[in-house]
Amino acid sequence: MHKAKLQNKIAIGSLYGISGLVVLILVALLGYILVSGLPQLSWHFLTAPAKAFLKGGGVGVQLFNSFYLLILAMLISFPIALGAAIYLYEYAKDNWVTSAVRTAIEILSSLPSVVVGLFGFLFFVVKLRLGFSILSGAFALTFFNLPLLTRSIEDSLRTVSENQREGGLALGLSRWETVNKIILPAAVPSILTGVILSAGRVFGEAAALIYTAGQSAPALNFADWNPFNISSPLNPMRPAETLAVHIWKINSEGIMPDAKAISSGSSAVLVIAILLFNFAARYLGKRLYKRLTSA
Amino acid sequence: MKEQSTSVASLERQLKKHSKAAKLEVWGRVVSFSALVLIVAVVVAIIGFVASKGIATFTTNHVSLWDFLTGKNWNPGIKDAHGKPEVGALSMIVGSFLITILSALIATPFAIGTAVFMNEISPNRGAKILRPVTELLVGIPSVVYGFIGLSVVVPFTRSVFGGSGFGILSGTFVLFVMVLPTVTSMSADALRAVPRFYREASLALGATQWQTIYKVVLRAATPGLMTAVVFGMARAFGEALAVQMVIGNAALMPHSLVDPAATLTSVLTTGIGNTVMGSLQNNALWSLALVLLLMSLVFNLIVRLIGRKGRLQ
Amino acid sequence: MTKKRWFQGIGLILLVALGVFAYQTRQVSHAGQSITAVGSTALQPLVEAAGEQYTGEHLGTFINVQGGGTGTGLSQIQEGAVQIGNSDLFASEQKGITSKQLVDHRVAVVGITPIVNRKNGVQNLTTQQLTAVFTGQVTNWKQVGGADRPIVIINRAQGSGTRATFEKFGMNGHRSRTAQEQDSSGMVRQIVATTPGAISYVAFSYVDKTVDALHLNGVAPTEANVIDNHWKIWSYEHLYTNGQPTGLTKDFIAYVESPAIQKTLVRQLGYLSPDQMHIERDVTGKVTQIGGAR
Amino acid sequence: MFVNNDVQTNANDMLERHIVQPNDPQHPIVLATEDLHVFYGKSEALFEGDLQFAQNQITALIGPSGSGKSTYLRSLNRMNDRIATVKGRIMYRGVDVNQPDIDVYEMRRRIGMVFQRPNPFAKSIYDNVAFALRLRGVTGKKKLDELVEVSLRQAALWDQVKDDLGRSALGLSGGQAQRLCIARAIALKPDILLLDEPASALDPVSTSQLEDTLLKLKEQYTIIIVTHNMQQAARISEYTAFFNQGRVLEYDTTSHIFTNPRVQITSDYVSGNFG
Numbered sequence A: 001m002h003k004a005k006l007q008n009k010i011a012i013g014s015l016y017g018i019s020g021l022v023v024l025i026l027v028a029l030l031g032y033i034l035v036s037g038l039p040q041l042s043w044h045f046l047t048a049p050a051k052a053f054l055k056g057g058g059v060g061v062q063l064f065n066s067f068y069l070l071i072l073a074m075l076i077s078f079p080i081a082l083g084a085a086i087y088l089y090e091y092a093k094d095n096w097v098t099s100a101v102r103t104a105i106e107i108l109s110s111l112p113s114v115v116v117g118l119f120g121f122l123f124f125v126v127k128l129r130l131g132f133s134i135l136s137g138a139f140a141l142t143f144f145n146l147p148l149l150t151r152s153i154e155d156s157l158r159t160v161s162e163n164q165r166e167g168g169l170a171l172g173l174s175r176w177e178t179v180n181k182i183i184l185p186a187a188v189p190s191i192l193t194g195v196i197l198s199a200g201r202v203f204g205e206a207a208a209l210i211y212t213a214g215q216s217a218p219a220l221n222f223a224d225w226n227p228f229n230i231s232s233p234l235n236p237m238r239p240a241e242t243l244a245v246h247i248w249k250i251n252s253e254g255i256m257p258d259a260k261a262i263s264s265g266s267s268a269v270l271v272i273a274i275l276l277f278n279f280a281a282r283y284l285g286k287r288l289y290k291r292l293t294s295a
Numbered sequence B: 001m002k003e004q005s006t007s008v009a010s011l012e013r014q015l016k017k018h019s020k021a022a023k024l025e026v027w028g029r030v031v032s033f034s035a036l037v038l039i040v041a042v043v044v045a046i047i048g049f050v051a052s053k054g055i056a057t058f059t060t061n062h063v064s065l066w067d068f069l070t071g072k073n074w075n076p077g078i079k080d081a082h083g084k085p086e087v088g089a090l091s092m093i094v095g096s097f098l099i100t101i102l103s104a105l106i107a108t109p110f111a112i113g114t115a116v117f118m119n120e121i122s123p124n125r126g127a128k129i130l131r132p133v134t135e136l137l138v139g140i141p142s143v144v145y146g147f148i149g150l151s152v153v154v155p156f157t158r159s160v161f162g163g164s165g166f167g168i169l170s171g172t173f174v175l176f177v178m179v180l181p182t183v184t185s186m187s188a189d190a191l192r193a194v195p196r197f198y199r200e201a202s203l204a205l206g207a208t209q210w211q212t213i214y215k216v217v218l219r220a221a222t223p224g225l226m227t228a229v230v231f232g233m234a235r236a237f238g239e240a241l242a243v244q245m246v247i248g249n250a251a252l253m254p255h256s257l258v259d260p261a262a263t264l265t266s267v268l269t270t271g272i273g274n275t276v277m278g279s280l281q282n283n284a285l286w287s288l289a290l291v292l293l294l295m296s297l298v299f300n301l302i303v304r305l306i307g308r309k310g311r312l313q
Numbered sequence C: 001m002t003k004k005r006w007f008q009g010i011g012l013i014l015l016v017a018l019g020v021f022a023y024q025t026r027q028v029s030h031a032g033q034s035i036t037a038v039g040s041t042a043l044q045p046l047v048e049a050a051g052e053q054y055t056g057e058h059l060g061t062f063i064n065v066q067g068g069g070t071g072t073g074l075s076q077i078q079e080g081a082v083q084i085g086n087s088d089l090f091a092s093e094q095k096g097i098t099s100k101q102l103v104d105h106r107v108a109v110v111g112i113t114p115i116v117n118r119k120n121g122v123q124n125l126t127t128q129q130l131t132a133v134f135t136g137q138v139t140n141w142k143q144v145g146g147a148d149r150p151i152v153i154i155n156r157a158q159g160s161g162t163r164a165t166f167e168k169f170g171m172n173g174h175r176s177r178t179a180q181e182q183d184s185s186g187m188v189r190q191i192v193a194t195t196p197g198a199i200s201y202v203a204f205s206y207v208d209k210t211v212d213a214l215h216l217n218g219v220a221p222t223e224a225n226v227i228d229n230h231w232k233i234w235s236y237e238h239l240y241t242n243g244q245p246t247g248l249t250k251d252f253i254a255y256v257e258s259p260a261i262q263k264t265l266v267r268q269l270g271y272l273s274p275d276q277m278h279i280e281r282d283v284t285g286k287v288t289q290i291g292g293a294r
Numbered sequence D: 001m002f003v004n005n006d007v008q009t010n011a012n013d014m015l016e017r018h019i020v021q022p023n024d025p026q027h028p029i030v031l032a033t034e035d036l037h038v039f040y041g042k043s044e045a046l047f048e049g050d051l052q053f054a055q056n057q058i059t060a061l062i063g064p065s066g067s068g069k070s071t072y073l074r075s076l077n078r079m080n081d082r083i084a085t086v087k088g089r090i091m092y093r094g095v096d097v098n099q100p101d102i103d104v105y106e107m108r109r110r111i112g113m114v115f116q117r118p119n120p121f122a123k124s125i126y127d128n129v130a131f132a133l134r135l136r137g138v139t140g141k142k143k144l145d146e147l148v149e150v151s152l153r154q155a156a157l158w159d160q161v162k163d164d165l166g167r168s169a170l171g172l173s174g175g176q177a178q179r180l181c182i183a184r185a186i187a188l189k190p191d192i193l194l195l196d197e198p199a200s201a202l203d204p205v206s207t208s209q210l211e212d213t214l215l216k217l218k219e220q221y222t223i224i225i226v227t228h229n230m231q232q233a234a235r236i237s238e239y240t241a242f243f244n245q246g247r248v249l250e251y252d253t254t255s256h257i258f259t260n261p262r263v264q265i266t267s268d269y270v271s272g273n274f275g
Helices: A002-040 A043-047 A060-091 A096-110 A113-127 A134-159 A162-170 A175-203 A243-253 A259-293 B002-016 B020-059 B065-070 B090-121 B123-139 B142-161 B168-192 B196-204 B209-238 B241-247 B264-274 B280-312 C002-024 C044-057 C070-079 C127-135 C161-170 C185-194 C223-227 C247-257 D005-010 D069-076 D104-110 D125-135 D141-154 D174-186 D204-217 D230-236 D254-259 D264-270
Strands: B074-079 B085-087 C033-039 C061-068 C084-087 C102-116 C152-156 C180-182 C198-203 C234-242 C279-281 C287-289 D029-040 D043-049 D052-054 D058-062 D085-092 D111-114 D192-196 D222-226 D239-244 D247-253
Touching: A002 A259, A002 B090, A002 B123, A002 B142, A002 B168, A002 B209, A043 A060, A043 A259, A060 A096, A060 A134, A060 A175, A060 A243, A060 A259, A060 B020, A096 A134, A096 B020, A096 B209, A096 B280, A113 A134, A113 B020, A113 B264, A134 A175, A134 B020, A162 A175, A162 D111, A162 D174, A175 A259, A175 B020, A175 B123, A175 D125, A243 A259, A243 B142, A243 C185, A259 B123, A259 B142, B002 D104, B020 B065, B020 B280, B020 D104, B065 B090, B074 B280, B085 B280, B090 B123, B090 B168, B090 B209, B090 B241, B090 B264, B090 B280, B123 B168, B142 B168, B142 B241, B142 C185, B168 B209, B168 B241, B196 B209, B209 B280, B241 B264, B264 B280, B264 C070, C033 C044, C033 C070, C033 C247, C044 C061, C044 C084, C044 C247, C061 C070, C061 C247, C070 C084, C070 C102, C070 C234, C084 C247, C102 C161, C102 C185, C102 C223, C102 C247, C127 C161, C152 C161, C152 C185, C161 C198, C161 C234, C180 C185, C185 C198, C234 C247, D029 D069, D029 D222, D043 D069, D043 D247, D052 D222, D058 D069, D058 D230, D069 D085, D069 D111, D069 D192, D069 D222, D069 D239, D104 D111, D111 D174, D125 D141, D125 D174, D141 D174, D141 D204, D174 D192, D174 D204, D204 D222, D204 D230, D230 D254, D239 D254, D239 D264, D247 D254, D247 D264, D254 D264
Parallel strands: C033 C061, C033 C084, C152 C180, C152 C198, D058 D222, D058 D239, D111 D192, D192 D222
Antiparallel strands: B074 B085, C084 C234, C102 C198, C102 C234, C279 C287, D029 D043, D029 D052, D029 D085, D239 D247
16 A cells, blocks of 8 residues: 555656646746847837838737737638537537538648648639738638637537537527527637637738738828728738738848847737737636626 | 317417427528538638649649659659659658657657646646646747747757757657647546546545546546547647748658658748749649648548547447 | 617618718729739848838839749739739749740849858858758868868758759759758748858848858859859849739839839848849850940 | 246237326326337337326326336427437327427427426526526516516525526526426426426435425426336326336326236336336
């Protein structure tokens, strides 16, 4: 028995060690990014437009583009993913067709995003003549995002117990009403987590956007919110380099003297934004769950 | 008697009238089904697109499939002694597999250990620290991983293991951190699915916590854990930007872990902008994408197989 | 329930009204012409900066400049999907480009130099030595008079314009052995700077304090040497159009070729202007003397 | 013990069975099944269930695990549609509701169901009861408040929760949750209430409270209850059906079943010598 106890102690101890190490890795990662990036941050950096080859450019336009593109992509992909996940989990019969569809979706999610980007380029930019634009980028991101989101929503639906569905059906509700009024509210925290996590991935995606939303960021006129004007931030037909693409670009071909500083500053901004997403997700999830589950 | 029959008829009418619920049900089915159709159309379009371009190497450019899979020289722009283009993808296939398997090997104990910690030993700290931490790791963009790899991992590998620092080893380290969160959170799900009473029964029999974890919980969760690992491998196999920055991108058969090597994704992303659509060079790159797609299919089938076995047990 | 419907209805009407209002009040003058230039990432900053200046001076125009690589630029201009294809190469040098329609506009000259890690202890190589290094006949720096350190070759990706130029003029057409490949100059420089024994090649504008530029056969990689072709590793930067350009495309290319850009932006970005050159080189490498700098 | 094993494999007619349908003019038949067969895939889970149920009475379905009683109950309001094939007729007040053109949602409003495990929705107590009403077009806060109160009173839950109707229903105890599920079901004013082992997850005190509630409810509803607990069946039901291996072997008044069973297996089962 002594041996077992000792073994127990050692094993549990090493589990503590492993988990500690994982936390350490993250802290080191974050620390590295923030320590090298935070000194670059300033109001000017966050709001000024980028400069092609001179010092002192900012990432204001890129930052705005990232958020705008993210919101558009989410607006397009969330309803589709939600619908598909509902069909797959709630309606589809458990047969080989369903299984084939699931496999196909999985496969799409493991393709390198540059392939999705090139497909988006040939289809949206060239064929549909959308040009290098936010819209093309949003569609490409939708393609990139749909498999992940569908899967995560389906998982969320799975976390809601089957007896909740029976309860709804036994009250004479249709399956659709049951899902909408009972299952989805109960699954909101977990769906929200999935959405935010995929938002983080979309926010940091570069390869799919290089060929679709483009890698140039014409200066915007932030006083002009008329989406039909070319210099308006809201115009969905303008090319829009995002923060992640910007990092990629200045690291590969940037010739401005402060390229390195801009790159680490942008990385820090990106990571901070994703951190904020995570905290917001947790907070909102809790709030929303409370709102939906009690009067 | 007559009265009764009319009341039956009216009840039947009421029961057969299409209620609002029935209409909503039809509407819901149509809406959600069309969403699914849309996704499937997207998937089919992309897969079809990649396949048609990837197959063109063999049909239009007449490269033999065997040469493609076993050739070691990757110079699509150049013809070899027999006048055939050099499109041997073996070194990249080997590179992709090596890096995937190695990173999975390192990540698995860490991921399962962390999942066990989160689920069995300290659920409180698990929920408060580890889960947010792993979710954060998922969110860090691969570009950023790549640059940290380039500025930290590569010099580290160079000073400790020698060589130029670029190679499979550095790629493995970077991928290890990248797949860790995926495998951890899926493993945690698998452990969570093991019923409480398994643990209670084992502890009641006088087993230590570790014995319970090792002999009962991990055993019961094995199929789920394997799924998690295979899934992590699938992610690693398809990762492009981060690996590309640290592996060195030399389409050579890897002789050691610290020599530059290449993966399918790294060659694909590096080369695609420098080739012209429809040319052999471009088609050959799409063939690499096709290989990736097929591998992803294989990984999926493995996951499914494990899942089925798990259910049978 | 009905109340909610009302609010939804009013909201929808407001939204539509807002949209119509926005459409009516849009700046018509700004929605004028627009063209797209795609291709070489190396050329992108120049065209982008020129585009910004041009649109600043000519209201109502919009010039959309994107990267994607030389291959992408040439294949898109060949298909007519864009108005300008930016290229580091002569179109006929790029495999897969067959169109005879493409019209070349040389807007800049870029000098390319071998760069090495600062600790390699080598400042000068002959063409033979350089070729030997890149073909793998020489594997240690001490064999060419440097430190005792293995040579680490870093290439640009296959199909890259910089690599094609380097192999053609720096290595007399020999092909580099398979080695590390990177798809951008910035990455190459960073890797050469941090990797002992590394050698690669970049455009002049990417050379900085972190790396050493090599002399070749005793000739220094300077603009003066490029101008009279003493330094042979250089290439033109091209804007390709499908057929003779018209309209905005024509005006814009003329603008880029004009002294307004050639004397300012082109030089600020580390390029040479074709106007400065004393010689002209065609796709086959044939050199002819021309009048000299204007 | 298993005297009839080989007999059963032969045919229904050979089985020892004793079926007496209710016949009480005070309590006419509201629901009856005729020639009902249920299949899961190709295997038959219920071979025959011909039972009639009397209005405003409690009918108990008893039998060992896997005897088909739950399958039978769930078939009555077609909750098994997605997972099983149900053949035969389910006559609800003279209308066969096991037809494809029947609107199951309307039918389930009239034939409600409460499940083994309490399954309150992740909503407030108030909304648990009110929300199906809202979806069925009941509007007006006053009317809803009234219906919620009446339903909760009928389910004997009102006094315990009236002060915090806005609280999440997930915080209720098992017995309270189960009564909330009953309140939720009766809020729709069903005709028949099906209960699938409603007390199996409850403690004895909650169970006896639940039984009291059911006895009151039968004044307004026809109740069919599946139970494992024979004392419970004896205490609350007027009629009892005994299921074994997918068949109804005996159906009669509860007093007959428990005091004078005609079939040997029933007798063994109710006396506790079986299974």
